[in-house]
């Protein structure tokens with residue numbers, strides 16, 4: 001299997017605290033990887049490091065064979081390494097259509113001044129409509145963000161990430177804060193993403209993780225303690241001790 005995205009021996013300390021301890025993870029096109037672990041394990045920091053939002057102390061990140069470790073976040077996005085955030089960053093008074101159009105224009109390298117003229121460009125509008133449709137947001141495209149459900153706002157973030165044409169998509173808790181009644185929408189949206197896209201998802205909902213993932217990586221105190229098949233993770237002694245004991249025993253994780 002050819003590796004599309006490769007993280008090798010990544011290390012990061014905050015002061016004296018080791019948050020990323022020699023982490024190596026690789027992904028191939030089409031991967032569906034869940035990154036799990038207790039709060040404070042270093043999951044979000046891992047995403048910040050590989051996307052260039054934080055600089056590692058040591059280690060390498062390669063994308064499509066190119067070393068991107070010293071590139072800034074925008075250059076990595078341009079090459080297809082795209083993330084969503086754990087906390088929603090949307091404009092309450094803008095519509096889903098405007099958000100996705102903004103992301104398409106950003107990808108094309110246009111400045112903010114171009115914004116507002118996008119609706120006259122048929123190819124931009126066609127692409128925006130296709131993305132909104134894929135994520136089940138087309139009928140809401142003209143509402144303001146404040147008027148749509150929180151689960152749909154999280155889907156809009158994924159829509160914006162898709163507008164950047166990712167090859168590797170990193171999702172930081174896409175279902176966080178979403179009521180149980182709306183998680184099925186998130187799951188359906190994830191299932192509808194292109195088969196050759198490599199997706200890494202952080203989430204705490206183990207039922208969602210097990211349905212989504214073909215592979216699971218468990219991080220505890222900055223260290224990878226498991227990298228393997230979902231069916232093997234609950235039986236792994238280190239994982240049970242660090243994290244999953246409560247899930248395996250009681251059927252739900254913290």
Ligand SMILES: Nc1ncnc2c1ncn2[C@@H]1O[C@H](COP(=O)(O)OP(=O)(O)O)[C@@H](O)[C@H]1O
Nearest residue numbers: 014017019037038039040041042043044045046
């Ligand atoms: N910018 C920062 N400065 C100092 N410590 C940080 C910073 N960001 C995160 N941390 C610490 O690093 C550890 C890992 O955090 P984080 O990556 O957010 O964990 P997770 O996403 O797995 O819950 C935590 O102990 C957190 O308090």
Ligand SMILES: [Mg+2]
Nearest residue numbers: 043044045086
């Ligand atoms: Mg986090």
